[in-house]
Amino acid sequence: MKGLEKIKKIDLAYKPTPLYKLNNISLITGKNIFVKRDDMTGIGLGGNKVRKLEYLLADAIKCGADTIITTGAAQSNHAMLTAACCRKLGLDVILVLLKRGVTEKKGNLLLNDLMGVEVVFVDSDRTQDLYAEINRISDQLKAAGKTPYTIPIGASVPLGVLGYVDCVKEMIEQSRDQDIKIDHIVCCTGSGGTYAGLLLGAKLFKPEIKVTGIAVTLDDFYPVVKELVNQSCDLIKAGPISIEDDIHLFNYAGDGYAIPSERGNAAINLMARNEGLFLDPVYTGKTFGGLLDLIDDGYFEEDENIVFLHTGGAASIFAFM
Numbered sequence: 001m002k003g004l005e006k007i008k009k010i011d012l013a014y015k016p017t018p019l020y021k022l023n024n025i026s027l028i029t030g031k032n033i034f035v036k037r038d039d040m041t042g043i044g045l046g047g048n049k050v051r052k053l054e055y056l057l058a059d060a061i062k063c064g065a066d067t068i069i070t071t072g073a074a075q076s077n078h079a080m081l082t083a084a085c086c087r088k089l090g091l092d093v094i095l096v097l098l099k100r101g102v103t104e105k106k107g108n109l110l111l112n113d114l115m116g117v118e119v120v121f122v123d124s125d126r127t128q129d130l131y132a133e134i135n136r137i138s139d140q141l142k143a144a145g146k147t148p149y150t151i152p153i154g155a156s157v158p159l160g161v162l163g164y165v166d167c168v169k170e171m172i173e174q175s176r177d178q179d180i181k182i183d184h185i186v187c188c189t190g191s192g193g194t195y196a197g198l199l200l201g202a203k204l205f206k207p208e209i210k211v212t213g214i215a216v217t218l219d220d221f222y223p224v225v226k227e228l229v230n231q232s233c234d235l236i237k238a239g240p241i242s243i244e245d246d247i248h249l250f251n252y253a254g255d256g257y258a259i260p261s262e263r264g265n266a267a268i269n270l271m272a273r274n275e276g277l278f279l280d281p282v283y284t285g286k287t288f289g290g291l292l293d294l295i296d297d298g299y300f301e302e303d304e305n306i307v308f309l310h311t312g313g314a315a316s317i318f319a320f321m
Contacts, residue, residue, distance in 0.1 A: 003237040003238055004162060006236075007162060007235065009058045010057055010058045012041075012053060012054050012057070012088065015170060017036060017170075018036075019034060019035070019174045019180075019307070020035065022275050025270070025271065025275055031300060033306050034308065036171060036310060038167070038310055038311055039312035039313070043081065043084045043085055044081050044084035044085075045312060046312045047077050048164070048311035049081040050163075051166060051167055052154075052159075052161075052162075052163040052197075053081065053160075055160060055163055056151050056155055057085055060091070065148065066092060067094065067141055067146050068149055068151060069094045069095075069148050069149070069151070070096070071153055072095075072097060072153050072154065073097065073257070074100060074101050074102060075101060075102050075107050075282070075316055075319050077316070079095045079097060080108040080112055081312075083095060095112060095118065095120065096120045096130055097120070097130075098122055098124065102319045102320060107315045107317075107320070108319065120133065130153075153191050155193060156192050156194075156224075158231040160197075162197065163197060164193070165201040166197075166201070167309075169201060171185075180305060182307055183304040183305045184306045184307065185198055185211045186287065186290075186307070186308050187212075188214055188287040188309070190257075192221050192224040192228055194311065195225055195249075196224075198309070199225065199247065200229050200232055200238075202246075203243065212294070214249075214290035215252065216252060216257060216283055218253050226243065250290055250294065252287065254286065261289070265281060267279065267285050267286075278317060279310070280314060280316040280317050280320075281320045281321055283311055283312075283313045284311055284312075291306070291308060
């Protein structure tokens with residue numbers, strides 16, 4: 001895909017991240033379950049955002065930025081990983097976070113503090129107020145002669161989506177090396193960008209792979225994913241791609257975003273006790289719980305090889321559990 005190769009990025013993640021079979025979970029479920037360890041991207045505590053930031057921070061540097069501003073919830077994995085990547089690249093960073101949920105100095109907020117990152121809390125339930133504060137800070141920085149660059153929630157913009165187009169290509173190469181046929185990928189959907197990237201990557205490189213997203217917020221992601229895929233196609237000049245029939249989303253937010261669920265916690269325990277692999281209560285625990293329910297509901301074909309994308313989030317264990 002020549003259009004993709006022309007988009008500049010910075011190598012930040014340690015790649016390829018491992019892909020292997022979860023033997024004990026496969027025995028328990030009667031399915032062939034593999035894991036893609038994007039919790040092992042190598043910066044901070046690892047996580048999926050690093051792949052997205054490879055493109056966005058390259059663009060920031062190209063634009064001459066010296067200060068990165070990003071946003072999210074108080075315990076945002078994306079915000080922490082953005083800060084970690086900025087520290088590695090020598091960029092200043094300001095995190096504008098919602099003052100909701102766990103705001104004590106633990107989990108990701110503890111990691112932000114260890115990195116000496118400036119955190120600005122916004123006491124509101126509206127994302128519009130977050131971006132209003134970002135605009136205020138950005139104007140203040142410009143007046144001081146700085147060049148700020150804003151990265152939206154979750155880095156879920158067309159440039160960020162390309163990180164997971166890359167990931168699909170990487171998985172396909174790994175599957176060839178290991179003589180594995182990937183039939184299905186299951187991932188978390190928190191802001192839409194990772195799922196959109198996987199979906200687009202599958203369509204570009206191996207259309208027979210089905211991609212299913214497990215949503216952990218109450219938002220309607222169908223239009224978000226559709227728009228992100230279309231915009232990313234424009235970015236890499238891939239031409240229009242029909243995805244309407246390929247968007248498969250299931251909501252496992254439970255009582256809401258960043259509120260641990262009984263199903264998610266049970267999935268966390270199952271994975272830890274049988275694979276020594278840790279999931280978190282905000283994202284991956286709920287996602288794996290959804291995957292297990294889909295198995296019980298007969299959603300997957302009998303002999304499918306299913307890849308569970310581990311998107312990271314370990315710090316949340318110490319904030320929410």
